[in-house]
Amino acid sequence: MISRNDVKKLLAFENGDAWVTTLSLNVDGRALPKRQGYSLVFKNLLKQTRADLEQAALSPQIRASIEADFNRMEAYLRDEFQRSHHRGLLIYACSRKGLWQPLSFPVPLRSKLVVQPHPYTLPLTSLLDQYPKYGVVVVSQERARIFEVYLGEIVEHSEIYDEVPGKVHDPESREFKSMAWYGLAERRLERRGRRSESGVGGGNSESSVYGLAERKIERHVENHVRHHFKRIADTTFTFFRDHHFDSLILGGQPENVNGFESTLHRYLASRIIGRIKGDPKSSLPELLEESLQVIQQAESEQKDQLIQRIKDANGPNGLGVLGLAPTLHALMQGGVQTLVVHDGATLPGGRCPSCGHLTLQEEAACPDCGTATEPIPDLVEEAIEEAILQGAQVVHLQQHPVLSESQGMAALLRYQPARNTNVAKGAA
Incomplete structure (x- = not known):
C-alpha cells in the first residue's frame, strides 16, 4: 500500500549522476485481455524512448544503467509479473544505484516510460490525491484493531488490548473476588425477582448486599470500558493525523460501537460513513470484504450526488x-x-x-x-x-x-x- 512517505523516499533517493527510469503501464484486462497486449505497449514505449535518448548528451555509464533498467523491466513483464486483479503497474528503476521498486494497483494507469535525473512521481501523487483512504476501527470492551483500506487493500496498523479487571474488592469480606463469583448477570435477575417477591417497601439485607456489590462491579467495569474506548479514540486520532484517511468505518457489537463513537473527536465522528459487523476477532479477509461493501455504497452515493450537481448546474x-x-x-x-x-x-x-x-x-x-x-x-x-x-x-x-x-x-x-x-x- 502506497503512502506519501513512499513519495518522499523516492524524491529523497540519492541517485547522484545516475538517471532513474520510471515505467507506468496500463495492464487493465478489460482493455488488454492478453499479456501480449500490454507487452506490445511496453515495446512501443521502449522503441520511442530509445530513439529520443539517442539525441541526449549522456555519459556511457548513464546509458548503460538506463539500458539495464529497460532489460530488467522487459524480463519482469515476461517472466515475473502476475496481473491477477491488478490494472496498473508502476516500476522505478536505477540499476547503477540499486533501485528497483515494482508497484501494482487495482486501477488503470496511463502507459508512459520516463527517463530523467529523478523519479517520475506524478503517477504516485495522483493516486494519493484521486483515490480516498479509509480508516477502519473494530472494537470490543477489551480489544480494538485499527486498519487502513486503500485501493482495495487492507493493512493493519495497531492493536489495543485493555483487560477489564477480573477481580474487584469486596467490602464485606475485605477480599478481592472474581466477577464470576458475584455472578453479575445472574444477580441482576435475582435482584429483580426478590424485589417483585417482597412487594412495595419490602427487601432484605442479603438482597441489599448483593445489590450494592453488583452496582460496584458495574461501575468498576464501566469505568474501565470508558477508559478503554477513550484510549482507542486517542489512538485513532493519532492514526488520522499521521496517515490522513478520508473517511472512517466502525465495527463491533452495536453497544460497543455506540460507546466508542461517543468518545471520538467530533472531527472524526463527522467522517464516519458506515458500520460493519466485524469485531477484533474477525480475519483480515472478512473485515476487508465488509469494509468494501460499505465503501462501494458510500462512493456510489457520492458519485450520484456529484453527477446530479453537475446536471443541476x-x-x-x-x-x-x-x-x-x-x-x-x-x-x-x-x-x-x-x-x-x-x-x-x-x-x-x-x-x-x-x-x-x-x-x-x-x-x-x-x-x-x-x-x-x-x-x-x-x-x-x-x-x-x-x-x-x-x-x-x-x-x-x-x-x-x-x-x-x-x-x-x-x-x-x-x-x-x-x-x-x-x-x-x-x-x-
Whole structure:
C-alpha cells in the first residue's frame, strides 16, 4: 500500500549522476485481455524512448544503467509479473544505484516510460490525491484493531488490548473476588425477582448486599470500558493525523460501537460513513470484504450526488458542463474543479505541439495559436493527465446514464470559462 512517505523516499533517493527510469503501464484486462497486449505497449514505449535518448548528451555509464533498467523491466513483464486483479503497474528503476521498486494497483494507469535525473512521481501523487483512504476501527470492551483500506487493500496498523479487571474488592469480606463469583448477570435477575417477591417497601439485607456489590462491579467495569474506548479514540486520532484517511468505518457489537463513537473527536465522528459487523476477532479477509461493501455504497452515493450537481448546474451561466467539447474547453482554460469520465473510455483526438491544447479533431488548427495539431490515440487519457497537472480532482464512473448521454465526460467548474467559438465549431 502506497503512502506519501513512499513519495518522499523516492524524491529523497540519492541517485547522484545516475538517471532513474520510471515505467507506468496500463495492464487493465478489460482493455488488454492478453499479456501480449500490454507487452506490445511496453515495446512501443521502449522503441520511442530509445530513439529520443539517442539525441541526449549522456555519459556511457548513464546509458548503460538506463539500458539495464529497460532489460530488467522487459524480463519482469515476461517472466515475473502476475496481473491477477491488478490494472496498473508502476516500476522505478536505477540499476547503477540499486533501485528497483515494482508497484501494482487495482486501477488503470496511463502507459508512459520516463527517463530523467529523478523519479517520475506524478503517477504516485495522483493516486494519493484521486483515490480516498479509509480508516477502519473494530472494537470490543477489551480489544480494538485499527486498519487502513486503500485501493482495495487492507493493512493493519495497531492493536489495543485493555483487560477489564477480573477481580474487584469486596467490602464485606475485605477480599478481592472474581466477577464470576458475584455472578453479575445472574444477580441482576435475582435482584429483580426478590424485589417483585417482597412487594412495595419490602427487601432484605442479603438482597441489599448483593445489590450494592453488583452496582460496584458495574461501575468498576464501566469505568474501565470508558477508559478503554477513550484510549482507542486517542489512538485513532493519532492514526488520522499521521496517515490522513478520508473517511472512517466502525465495527463491533452495536453497544460497543455506540460507546466508542461517543468518545471520538467530533472531527472524526463527522467522517464516519458506515458500520460493519466485524469485531477484533474477525480475519483480515472478512473485515476487508465488509469494509468494501460499505465503501462501494458510500462512493456510489457520492458519485450520484456529484453527477446530479453537475446536471443541476449545467446551463449558460452555471458551473456544470456535460459533453466532450464544453468539458475540454473548460479544462483548457483551467476552469475544471472535478473532471468526471467513464472508466476505461478511449477516444482519438489532437494535441497542439506548441501550446498543448487538446482538440476533438485529430488534424485541425489549434484554436489558441493556430498551429497544426498532432493526432493522439487517447484524448480521454490526455485530458485526465491535464486535469491532474492542474490540481483538479478526477472521478471515474463505471456506468451512468447521464454520462453515457454526454459522450463519457463531464465536469464541475471553478468558474465560467470564456466562450470559444472555435472549440464549438470543432465539436460540430
